[in-house]
Amino acid sequence: MKLDQRKLNILQAIIDDYIISAEPVGSRTIAKKYNLGISSATIRNEMADLEEMGYLEQPHTSAGRIPSDKGYRLYVDCLMTTRVLSLPQANYIKELYKKSTNQIEQIIFQTSRILSTITNYTAVVLEPKLNEVLIKHIQLVPIDRRCALLVVVTNTGIARDTIIRISEGVDSDYLYRISNMLNQLYKDKSLDDISLEPLINMQKNVAKNREFFNSLIDALTVSIDIEDAREVYLGGTSNIFNYPEYQDIIKAKEFLDLMEQKDLLYRLLIGSRGNGVSVTIGQENEYKELQDYSVITATYNAGSQPLGILGIIGPTRMEYSKAISVMDFMGETLSQYLTRLFAKE
Amino acid sequence: MKLDQRKLNILQAIIDDYIISAEPVGSRTIAKKYNLGISSATIRNEMADLEEMGYLEQPHTSAGRIPSDKGYRLYVDCLMTTRVLSLPQANYIKELYKKSTNQIEQIIFQTSRILSTITNYTAVVLEPKLNEVLIKHIQLVPIDRRCALLVVVTNTGIARDTIIRISEGVDSDYLYRISNMLNQLYKDKSLDDISLEPLINMQKNVAKNREFFNSLIDALTVSIDIEDAREVYLGGTSNIFNYPEYQDIIKAKEFLDLMEQKDLLYRLLIGSRGNGVSVTIGQENEYKELQDYSVITATYNAGSQPLGILGIIGPTRMEYSKAISVMDFMGETLSQYLTRLFAKE
DNA sequence: ATTTAGCACTCGCTAGTGGAGAGTGCTAAC
DNA sequence: GTTAGCACTCTCCACTAGCGAGTGCTAAAT
Numbered sequence: 001m002k003l004d005q006r007k008l009n010i011l012q013a014i015i016d017d018y019i020i021s022a023e024p025v026g027s028r029t030i031a032k033k034y035n036l037g038i039s040s041a042t043i044r045n046e047m048a049d050l051e052e053m054g055y056l057e058q059p060h061t062s063a064g065r066i067p068s069d070k071g072y073r074l075y076v077d078c079l080m081t082t083r084v085l086s087l088p089q090a091n092y093i094k095e096l097y098k099k100s101t102n103q104i105e106q107i108i109f110q111t112s113r114i115l116s117t118i119t120n121y122t123a124v125v126l127e128p129k130l131n132e133v134l135i136k137h138i139q140l141v142p143i144d145r146r147c148a149l150l151v152v153v154t155n156t157g158i159a160r161d162t163i164i165r166i167s168e169g170v171d172s173d174y175l176y177r178i179s180n181m182l183n184q185l186y187k188d189k190s191l192d193d194i195s196l197e198p199l200i201n202m203q204k205n206v207a208k209n210r211e212f213f214n215s216l217i218d219a220l221t222v223s224i225d226i227e228d229a230r231e232v233y234l235g236g237t238s239n240i241f242n243y244p245e246y247q248d249i250i251k252a253k254e255f256l257d258l259m260e261q262k263d264l265l266y267r268l269l270i271g272s273r274g275n276g277v278s279v280t281i282g283q284e285n286e287y288k289e290l291q292d293y294s295v296i297t298a299t300y301n302a303g304s305q306p307l308g309i310l311g312i313i314g315p316t317r318m319e320y321s322k323a324i325s326v327m328d329f330m331g332e333t334l335s336q337y338l339t340r341l342f343a344k345e
Numbered sequence: 346m347k348l349d350q351r352k353l354n355i356l357q358a359i360i361d362d363y364i365i366s367a368e369p370v371g372s373r374t375i376a377k378k379y380n381l382g383i384s385s386a387t388i389r390n391e392m393a394d395l396e397e398m399g400y401l402e403q404p405h406t407s408a409g410r411i412p413s414d415k416g417y418r419l420y421v422d423c424l425m426t427t428r429v430l431s432l433p434q435a436n437y438i439k440e441l442y443k444k445s446t447n448q449i450e451q452i453i454f455q456t457s458r459i460l461s462t463i464t465n466y467t468a469v470v471l472e473p474k475l476n477e478v479l480i481k482h483i484q485l486v487p488i489d490r491r492c493a494l495l496v497v498v499t500n501t502g503i504a505r506d507t508i509i510r511i512s513e514g515v516d517s518d519y520l521y522r523i524s525n526m527l528n529q530l531y532k533d534k535s536l537d538d539i540s541l542e543p544l545i546n547m548q549k550n551v552a553k554n555r556e557f558f559n560s561l562i563d564a565l566t567v568s569i570d571i572e573d574a575r576e577v578y579l580g581g582t583s584n585i586f587n588y589p590e591y592q593d594i595i596k597a598k599e600f601l602d603l604m605e606q607k608d609l610l611y612r613l614l615i616g617s618r619g620n621g622v623s624v625t626i627g628q629e630n631e632y633k634e635l636q637d638y639s640v641i642t643a644t645y646n647a648g649s650q651p652l653g654i655l656g657i658i659g660p661t662r663m664e665y666s667k668a669i670s671v672m673d674f675m676g677e678t679l680s681q682y683l684t685r686l687f688a689k690e
Numbered sequence: 691a692t693t694t695a696g697c698a699c700t701c702g703c704t705a706g707t708g709g710a711g712a713g714t715g716c717t718a719a720c
Numbered sequence: 721g722t723t724a725g726c727a728c729t730c731t732c733c734a735c736t737a738g739c740g741a742g743t744g745c746t747a748a749a750t
Contacts (some may be wrong), residue, residue, distance in 0.1 A: 026742050041694050044743070062700045062742050101567050102508040141482040141498045147687055151496060151504050153486045159496050161504035163447040163686055222446050237582070238601035247594050249586055256583035256601075341508055342492055371713050386723050389714070407713050407729040694749070700742085707736085713729085720723075 001049055009036055010046050011055055012079040015067045019317055022244045024064030069282035069316060072294070076279050076320050083325045090329060093118065097337055104128060104157045108233050111310060111334055116236025119326050121314035122259065123235040126269045128156050128300075128307035128338070133191045135224075138182040140164075140175040140216075148175055150216065152223040154191070156307070157342070162219040167211045178216075191224045230308075232265045243315045251292075258289050259313075269309040272297035277328050282316040294318045298331030302342040310334070346394055354381055355391050356400055357424040360412045364662055367589045369409030414627035414661060417639070421624050421665050428670045435674060438463065442682055449473065449502045453578050456655060456679055461581025464671050466659035467604065468580040471614045473501050473645075473652035473683070478536045480569075483527040485520040485561075487511075493520055495561065497568040499536070501652075502687070507564040512556045519554075523561075536569045575653075577610045588660050596637075603634050614654040617642035622673050627661040639663045643676030647687040655679070 013034040014025045027047060031040040047065055050056045055071035058064075067075065085093075096114050100107045108125050115123035137153040148166050153159045166175075185198055196217055203213035237259050240246045246255060258264060268287060272278045272295075280295045290313070297311040310330060312323060358379040359370045372392060376385040392410055395401045400416035403409075412420065430438075441459050445452045453470050460468035482498040493511050498504045511520075530543055541562055548558035582604050585591045591600065603609060613632060617623045617640075625640045635658070642656040655675060657668060 024742085028742075039694050040742095041696095042692085045693090048744080058743090060701060061744095063702080064742065102564060103506070103567065104508065136488055136494070137484065137486040137496075139482065139484060139496075139498075143481055143500050143502065144687070147502075149481070149498055149502055149504065151482075151484075151498055153484075153494055153496055153506065155488050157488065157492075157494055157506065157508050159494065159504045159506035161448065161498065161502065163449065163502050165686070219447060222448065236605070238598050238605065241594055241598040241601075249592050249594065249597065252594065252597060253583050253586040256586075260581070260583065341510070342489070369713085373713075384723050385713095386715095386725095387721085390722090393715080403714090405730060406715095408731075409713065692750080694747100696746090696748095697744105698746105699744090702739105702741090704739085705737095707734100709733095709735105711730105711732085713731105715726105715728090717725090717727105718723100719725095720721105 001053060003053070006036070006038070007046055007050060008079060009034075010043055011050055011067075011071060012075065014047075014056065014065060015071060015075045015079070018066055019319055022317060024059055024066050026064035029064070067317075069284065072281045072316060072320070073284070076281070076324075080321045083321050085325050085329045089118070093329065093333060097333065100337075102341065105231070107334075107337065108231075108308075111330070112233040112235030114235075115310060115312060115326070115330055116239055119312050119314075119323055120236070120239050120242055121312040121318070121323065122237050122239050123233075123310070123312050124265050124269060125233045125235075125310040126266065126308040127158070127231045127233070128302075129230055134188055135186045135191065135194070136188070138179060138186055140179045140182070142166075142172040142175050150219045150223060152220075160223045162223050164212075164215040164219045166215070167209060170209060170212050194224055196220065230266065232262050232269070234259055234265075240314070243317070245315050245317065254289075255293075264289070268295065269297060269311055272299075272309055272311070275299050275306070277324055277331065279320065279324065292316070294320075296320075296323050296327050298327040300331050300334040300338065302335065302338045307335075307338060346398060348398070351381070351383070352391055352395060353424060354379075355388055356395055356412075356416060357420065359392075359401065359410060360416060360420045360424070363411055364664055367662060369404055369411050371409035374409070412662075414629065417626045417661060417665070418629070421626065421669075425666045428666050430670050430674045434463070438674065438678060442678065445682075447686065450576070452679075452682065453576075453653075456675070457578040457580030459580075460655060460657060460671070460675055461584055464657050464659075464668055465581070465584050465587055466657040466663070466668065467582050467584050468578075468655070468657050469610050469614060470578045470580075470655045471611065471653040472503070472576045472578070473647075474575055479533055480531045480536065480539070481533070483524065483531055485509075485524045485527070487517040487520050495564045495568060497565075505568045507568050509557075509560040509564045511560070512554055514553060515557050539569055541565065575611065577607050577614070579604055579610075585659070588662070590660050590662065599634075600638075609634070613640065614642060614656055617644075617654055617656070620644050620651070622669055622676065624665065624669065637661070639665075641665075641668050641672050643672040645676045645679040645683065647680065647683045652680075652683060 010030060013030050017025045017029060027040040027043040030043050047056060051058060051065060054068060055074060056065040057068045059066060093114060100110050108127055112123045112125040134155045135152060136155050139151045141149045141151060143149055146165060148164055149161050150164055151159055151161045186194055199217055203210060237256060240255050241252060246252055264287065271286065277296065277298045282294060283291045285291050285295060293313050294316045295311055295313050297309050299306055299309050301307050312327065355375060358375050362370045362374060372385040372388040375388050392401060396403060396410060399413060400419060401410040402413045404411060438459060445455050453472055457468045457470040479500045480497060481500050484496045486494045486496060488494055491510060493509055494506050495509055496504055496506045531539055544562055548555060582601060585600050586597060591597055609632065616631065622641065622643045627639060628636045630636050630640060638658050639661045640656055640658050642654050644651055644654050646652050
C-alpha cells in the first residue's frame, strides 16, 4: 500500500486534532472540520488503510482512531507545521533570564522552571559539564581544630566541597602547604587523568598524619568523581496532571516515582543523540519505564563546547510543534547566556 | 460536659482505629474490637457528646465519626501510646547513613530519602546553617582569560561559587593578590557584619579595573546572602498517593504544586517552634495551603549549635506515634553524625 | 474504478433504579 | 445510668436501558 498525499493529509488532520482534543478522532470530524474535499466514507476507507500500515490505532471497535508512536514519528519528521517562537514569547524568556544571578546552579534551576512553565510539561535540566573538566584550583580550608574543607574548583564554574577530619598535629600552616602541593600536582590537569599515586606515596613516606592523608585521599576521590555529582534539576512535575491520559492516580504515582530517580533521568538525558533538538516518542525510548511518554531534549553549550542537556517529558500526545520550537529556542538562549559568561575573549 | 476517662478511652479507640482504616468509625466497631465493657448504645451516646465537644466529626448522618483536628491534638498530647523505634529499625537507619560521603549536601539529600522511605510520608530537610556563619576562606580562581570564580567557604562546610567576568588587565597574579586582601578583610567575620565599603572605596581609588570590581562586589553580595540559598531537600513526594484521602487528582496536584514552592517549605520549617520534635495538625498550620495536612518537624544540631530542621508532611490522619518516634530518632542520629563531623576536639 | 450515501451493528458512557449494609438517634425497658 | 430494639438515613454498588459516536459493508452514483 502506498502512502499517497491524501493519506498524509488525513493523518496530519487526525494527529492535529487528537493533540488538541485528546479524544479518538472519527471520520466525520475530519470531513467536517478539515476541508479535504472528500466524504467521511472515503476517509473511513483511508483510515482503515492507515491503521493497517501501523500509523493509527483503534482503542476499541466503534471508536475513532488515535495515532500510534509510528504515526507520531511520521508527523514529527514530515507532517507537522514547524513554528518559530513568537517574538513576545521569546522576549518573555529572555526577560526571565535577566533576573538570574551568575551562579551556575541558580541559572540551571531557573531554566528548569522557565521550561516547565512555558511548555506545561515536566522539565529536566542537566548541570553543565565540559568534555574536558580541568581542575583550576584545590584548597584545604581549616574550619576548626578538628575539621577542614577540601574545595575543588573546575573550569566549568563548579566548586565541590568535602569535609575532612584532621588529626592533632595538623595546623593551618600545614594545610596551606599541602594545598600548594596539591595545586602543583593537579592544577590544569583533567579529571580523567588524575592519579592519586603521589598522594599515596607521600602517605607512606610521611609516617605521621596517616589518618589525615586517608581522609584527604577519600575526599579527593569523591570530589573528582564529577560525573556522579551532576545534578539533574526538575521543574513542573505536577504538570503531568494537566493531561487527561494521566488522570489515573496509579499512572500519576508511577510518573512521580520515575521523576525521583535522578540516575534514570541522568541516563535519559545523557543518552540523547547528537547535537541540538532530539525527539523520542513512546516506545522509541530505551527505558521501559518511559515508553509511555515522549521526551524532547536539546543540548546547550558554551562556544563550541557542549555543556549539558535540557529536556521535557510529557505524554506521547504532545504539542510537538510548539514544544520543539521552545526547546530549540531555550537551548539556544541558554547557550548564548553561558557563552557570554564563559567568554574566552 | 466533662471529659471523663471513659470518653478518653473511646476517643483513643476511635482515633487508633481511624488512623489504620481511614474509614469513619462506628459505635459497633468500637464495642466489638475494643473491650471497653460497654455496649454500642452507650458508646453512641458518648460519641454524640464527643462530637458536641468538638473532638469528633460526622461526614454525613448515618456514617461513623472521624477525629477533628482538635481530637488529633488531644490524641497526640495525651492519648497515644508513645513508642520507641525498634532496634532493627534504628540499626537500619544507622546503616544507611554509613553509606554517605562527607559532603554535607549528600548527607542532607540522603536524609530526605531515608525519612520518606521509612515514614512513607513526604520528607523535607533544610540545609544546615549555623547561627553565626563565619567566612573561613575567600578565593578568586582564574578559569580562563575572561572569567574567574569567586569561592566563599564558611564554617558550616558549605562552599558557594559565583562566576565573575574579568577585564583585560586582570591576570592570575592580580586575582591572587585580591584574594589575599579579601581574606584579610573578611576571614572569620560573620556573614551578618560584612561591609562592602572597603571594596567600594578601593574601586573608587583604583581607577582601572572598574568593571572587575563591579562584578566582584555583585558576586560577593550574592554569595553572602546565605539565607537565600538554603536549599530544601524533598523526598518521597509521591508517597501522598498511598493515602486514600489524596486519591483525588485535584488534591494530588495541589499537593505537588505546594511541594515545588521551596520558599513555602522553607518558611514552614523555619517557623517550627522550639527545639526537638514539633507537631502541627491541620488547621493549626499558619499556612492556609497546608491546613489539610499534618507536619512533624525535628531540629538537628552539631553539639549545642542548632543547624537545621527536618520535617515530614502527611495527611492529618497520620500515624503520629510512629512518625514522632522516627522524627525524634532521625533528628538525634543526624545530630550525632554532624556533631562528629564538626567535632571541635 | 473511485467515491459516496445509507444502514446495521458495536461499544462506551451516563443516568436512573433498587437493594444491601452500616450507622445513627430515639424510646422504652432493665 | 445502661442497653436492646427499631425506624430511619445515607452511601455504595450492581444492574439496566438508552443515547451517541463511530465503524464496516454494500450498493448506487459519478
